[in-house]
Amino acid sequence: MPKHDNGGRKSILINFQNFLAFGLVENLRVEMLRPCPYVRCFHRCLATSISSSSQVQAPLNFLSGKRCDPSENIGNFDLKYPATDETLRQVPSSGERDVNEAVSQAREGFRSWSKLSGFERGNVLKRAANIMRERLEELAQTEVLDTGKPIWEARCDVQGCADTVDYYGGLAARISGEFLPLSNGCFSYTVREPLGVVGGIGAWNYPLQMASWKSSPALACGNTFVFKPSPLTPLTAVMLGEVYKEAGLPDGCYNIIQGETKTGQLLTTHPNIAKMSFTGSVPTGSKIMEACAKDIKHVTLELGGKSPCIIFEDCNLENAVTGAMLANFLTQGQVCSNGTRVFVHKSIMGPFLAQLVERTKRMKIGDPYLEDTTVGATISKQQFDIVMRYIELAKKEGATVVCGGERVTVDPHLRGYFVSPCILVNCEDHMTVVREEVFGSVMSILTFDSEEEVIRRANDSELGLAGGIFTSNLQRAYRVASALEAGSLYINNYNVYPVGVPFGGYKKSGLGRENGPDTLDYYTQVKSVYVEMGDVEAPF
Numbered sequence: 001m002p003k004h005d006n007g008g009r010k011s012i013l014i015n016f017q018n019f020l021a022f023g024l025v026e027n028l029r030v031e032m033l034r035p036c037p038y039v040r041c042f043h044r045c046l047a048t049s050i051s052s053s054s055q056v057q058a059p060l061n062f063l064s065g066k067r068c069d070p071s072e073n074i075g076n077f078d079l080k081y082p083a084t085d086e087t088l089r090q091v092p093s094s095g096e097r098d099v100n101e102a103v104s105q106a107r108e109g110f111r112s113w114s115k116l117s118g119f120e121r122g123n124v125l126k127r128a129a130n131i132m133r134e135r136l137e138e139l140a141q142t143e144v145l146d147t148g149k150p151i152w153e154a155r156c157d158v159q160g161c162a163d164t165v166d167y168y169g170g171l172a173a174r175i176s177g178e179f180l181p182l183s184n185g186c187f188s189y190t191v192r193e194p195l196g197v198v199g200g201i202g203a204w205n206y207p208l209q210m211a212s213w214k215s216s217p218a219l220a221c222g223n224t225f226v227f228k229p230s231p232l233t234p235l236t237a238v239m240l241g242e243v244y245k246e247a248g249l250p251d252g253c254y255n256i257i258q259g260e261t262k263t264g265q266l267l268t269t270h271p272n273i274a275k276m277s278f279t280g281s282v283p284t285g286s287k288i289m290e291a292c293a294k295d296i297k298h299v300t301l302e303l304g305g306k307s308p309c310i311i312f313e314d315c316n317l318e319n320a321v322t323g324a325m326l327a328n329f330l331t332q333g334q335v336c337s338n339g340t341r342v343f344v345h346k347s348i349m350g351p352f353l354a355q356l357v358e359r360t361k362r363m364k365i366g367d368p369y370l371e372d373t374t375v376g377a378t379i380s381k382q383q384f385d386i387v388m389r390y391i392e393l394a395k396k397e398g399a400t401v402v403c404g405g406e407r408v409t410v411d412p413h414l415r416g417y418f419v420s421p422c423i424l425v426n427c428e429d430h431m432t433v434v435r436e437e438v439f440g441s442v443m444s445i446l447t448f449d450s451e452e453e454v455i456r457r458a459n460d461s462e463l464g465l466a467g468g469i470f471t472s473n474l475q476r477a478y479r480v481a482s483a484l485e486a487g488s489l490y491i492n493n494y495n496v497y498p499v500g501v502p503f504g505g506y507k508k509s510g511l512g513r514e515n516g517p518d519t520l521d522y523y524t525q526v527k528s529v530y531v532e533m534g535d536v537e538a539p540f
């Protein structure tokens with residue numbers, strides 16, 4: 001995760017590869033001074049221009065390698081730009097007929113795609129990764145429109161997605177089995193075979209990431225894919241379909257159906273879906289697992305978190321403060337792996353808090369399209385209400401707000417739900433805000449005395465997605481990492497996602513992994529073949 005400069009003058013080159021698609025001029029260099037009314041106006045125009053672009057207004061299902069509308073509409077949902085809260089369009093939800101069609105296209109695609117060599121499949125993915133990099137600016141601009149997150153974050157996300165697609169493109173040729181020598185010259189060999197049609201369902205905080213983290217390992221292994229994005233963020237998964245098509249992915253191998261809960265249920269329970277890969281909340285994950293159990297379908301679940309971030313007294317204080325901010329304030333705090341329970345050793349609480357508050361107050365809340373914005377808009381009014389309820393409840397239960405936690409009006413044109421990053425002190429382990437996932441920029445600070453105590457308290461959660469440890473004592477770092485009950489741990493950093501490193505949760509935070517080589521195991525099944533080299537022996 002690149003660190004970002006939080007202030008001052010910036011020079012940016014906006015070199016949009018697809019400027020014409022947005023109806024804007026080509027290769028525009030903007031010398032940006034902050035605050036600058038011209039730039040503000042420019043960015044509003046940009047948002048308006050993108051919102052009326054073909055990416056938004058075109059059909060948002062993707063079947064047979066092209067965009068289409070559903071043949072039967074089981075309802076509409078609003079697509080809103082979170083920063084303005086303006087409705088950009090209504091999107092039709094797909095029903096049974098279109099879900100059936102998407103799965104049937106994917107089954108058809110599977111016949112030929114699964115027969116290609118890993119090398120051939122990998123080449124398609126590697127080409128797709130390059131196209132994503134060429135279209136990075138367009139994808140990032142559209143991701144901002146979907147999510148309301150700052151543009152610099154969206155660019156990092158797209159870059160990371162391209163890397164993931166590239167990575168699985170590279171691994172595809174290496175998917176193989178084992179040769180197992182047995183007695184008397186006999187042997188067995190194993191083959192890793194694809195599962196069939198994989199269904200994917202995503203949440204709204206990292207829409208392109210969810211589509212690419214699920215589809216690229218699935219496709220690398222020879223499966224085909226049907227994805228339902230979150231109804232709040234339907235845009236970039238469809239663009240990924242166009243990227244795959246341009247890269248040479250055969251029609252039917254990657255399909256998108258848009259919709260809400262009903263569409264998700266239809267996909268999950270479809271008899272020809274071999275596996276569901278889901279990212280979202282724990283209650284929905286549990287329902288999906290239950291539905292899959294009926295047909296013994298494979299599942300990958302990436303669910304919620306309430307992760308600890310432990311700051312020991314021997315840490316590098318500045319790094320620890322930066323780490324705690326990265327652990328809480330990216331994407332308006334709507335990050336599953338966030339370390340929202342920040343345990344600070346009592347002896348350094350004063351200097352830690354002083355630096356943290358000072359730097360948090362300097363974060364720039366504003367227009368997501370501005371280069372220096374570090375806090376964008378909350379995804380929706382509903383999520384804003386949830387976040388504010390947690391802050392109010394925290395106060396009632398005895399926590400103290402030391403900064404943030406308020407709705408901010410950044411510009412009269414931006415009527416979305418902007419919230420200043422919130423730091424809570426006087427928190428205790430039993431408080432609701434400390435126990436439950438908020439999914440907003442709300443950091444709870446807790447103090448501790450000893451390593452043993454903090455490990456016990458950190459593990460006292462039903463969830464186990466991630467965790468951070470800040471210390472300069474290497475033995476302690478390894479010791480605590482080994483004791484923490486979580487799938488993704490960071491020592492002296494937080495929320496970094498190198499593509500080759502598996503990501504996923506312990507306990508109720510999920511099953512299976514995304515990223516890294518281990519993920520291939522979750523998109524394949526092992527066939528073992530015994531080969532007899534002698535005569536068949538039997539007692540009859």
Ligand SMILES: NC(=O)C1=CN([C@@H]2O[C@H](COP(=O)(O)OP(=O)(O)OC[C@H]3O[C@@H](n4cnc5c(N)ncnc54)[C@H](O)[C@@H]3O)[C@@H](O)[C@H]2O)C=CC1
Nearest residue numbers: 202203204229230260261264265280281284302303304336
């Ligand atoms: N562990 C991880 O990698 C991540 C986890 N999350 C989690 O996601 C949650 C926030 O995302 P939301 O979209 O609000 O979650 P959600 O669980 O409400 O919805 C997720 C998706 O499931 C669909 N859905 C809802 N009910 C369904 C059902 N019964 N059957 C099939 N599909 C159904 C929704 O339409 C949406 O596309 C947070 O709890 C967060 O922790 C979010 C991002 C990453």
